[in-house]
Amino acid sequence: xxxxxxxxxxxxxxxxxxEFAYQAESIPKYAEWKRALRSRLAxxxxxxxxxxxxxxxxxxxxxxxxxxxAEKHTLRTEPGVAMPFLLMKPxxxxxxxxxxxxxxxxxxxxxxETLYYQAVFIREALEDGFIVACPDERxxxxxxxxxxxGDGEAAERxxxxxxxxxxSLGFGRTVIGGAVWxxxxxxxWLLALPEASGFLAxxxxxxxxxxxxxxxxxxxxxxxxxxxxxxxxxxxxLIEMPQNCAxxxxxxxxxxxxxxxxxxxxxxxxxxxxxxxxxxxxxKRGLANVREQLATAGKAYRLFGAEIVHSVHGGGHExxxxxxxxxxxxxxxxxx
Ligand SMILES: [Zn+2]
Numbered sequence: 001x002x003x004x005x006x007x008x009x010x011x012x013x014x015x016x017x018x019e020f021a022y023q024a025e026s027i028p029k030y031a032e033w034k035r036a037l038r039s040r041l042a043x044x045x046x047x048x049x050x051x052x053x054x055x056x057x058x059x060x061x062x063x064x065x066x067x068x069x070a071e072k073h074t075l076r077t078e079p080g081v082a083m084p085f086l087l088m089k090p091x092x093x094x095x096x097x098x099x100x101x102x103x104x105x106x107x108x109x110x111x112x113e114t115l116y117y118q119a120v121f122i123r124e125a126l127e128d129g130f131i132v133a134c135p136d137e138r139x140x141x142x143x144x145x146x147x148x149x150g151d152g153e154a155a156e157r158x159x160x161x162x163x164x165x166x167x168s169l170g171f172g173r174t175v176i177g178g179a180v181w182x183x184x185x186x187x188x189w190l191l192a193l194p195e196a197s198g199f200l201a202x203x204x205x206x207x208x209x210x211x212x213x214x215x216x217x218x219x220x221x222x223x224x225x226x227x228x229x230x231x232x233x234x235x236x237x238l239i240e241m242p243q244n245c246a247x248x249x250x251x252x253x254x255x256x257x258x259x260x261x262x263x264x265x266x267x268x269x270x271x272x273x274x275x276x277x278x279x280x281x282x283x284k285r286g287l288a289n290v291r292e293q294l295a296t297a298g299k300a301y302r303l304f305g306a307e308i309v310h311s312v313h314g315g316g317h318e319x320x321x322x323x324x325x326x327x328x329x330x331x332x333x334x335x336x
Pocket of ligand 1: 245
């Protein structure tokens with residue numbers, strides 16, 4: 001016999017309301033809702049508490065990683081906070097106006113792992129003329145805190161999200177709030193490159209899909225977003241599975257909105273959702289838990305006569321990338 005709490009929290013969710021549950025039926029109502037929800041999300045994620053500073057930039061040389069010629073850069077995103085990132089340039093760099101693609105990594109490593117796990121996608125983006133940037137999220141890669149620092153695969157694949165989530169809490173901040181802030185500052189820097197066109201896309205898998213989703217939801221400069229292995233309702237995926245990483249949990253979020261509302265904030269910008277039919281992180285109802293959220297976000301897209309691309313593969317919690325190259329090409333044609 002255990003006097004445990006999960007059922008209590010599920011009932012709290014089921015009996016409660018999301019304050020910003022999507023219900024706008026006109027574009028002006030949508031705009032009003034979007035402004036209000038963004039402001040609330042900036043508050044509860046602590047994004048609004050992040051501190052601006054001059055974007056101090058450093059260049060740390062070039063290395064070859066999995067056949068990519070990657071430049072290593074650093075950027076100061078808050079006073080005392082430095083973010084390393086890898087930058088890959090297309091052959092057209094220097095004489096053409098290049099679109100920009102940010103690929104944030106998921107759990108299981110940092111920026112370097114992206115160049116292995118999403119190598120085909122990144123290679124194609126470079127062929128298509130994109131400048132590609134892969135940053136380390138706070139707590140991962142070269143940004144691991146002391147308990148996780150060190151060499152070797154186990155250490156390199158670990159992260160300090162629990163440590164940072166606990167530290168953030170007392171300052172009214174969260175891991176995802178800091179991650180979005182850093183992506184915003186990276187976008188400031190990338191979009192100011194003389195070689196960059198104004199087109200910015202963001203694509204990620206799992207924790208990278210979480211970052212891409214939140215970044216696009218909170219920043220209109222993201223003209224196209226791809227999220228894989230992350231877009232599913234919080235009840236089954238986060239509440240019923242509290243063993244998920246601490247970075248997924250935000251004070252008050254379960255009373256504010258659900259994933260569908262985050263998707264709705266991206267409307268009408270091109271939005272691609274990839275799901276694995278057997279992804280256990282979607283929860284026990286699998287794709288049903290994805291489709292419900294897509295239906296919510298889809299209401300906002302329909303207001304603008306647009307729709308979300310949903311690509312389902314037969315695998316589990318994994319990135320496939322089918323259809324993403326043409327999705328980005330179309331988004332670029334429409335958005336440049
Ligand atoms: Zn995490």
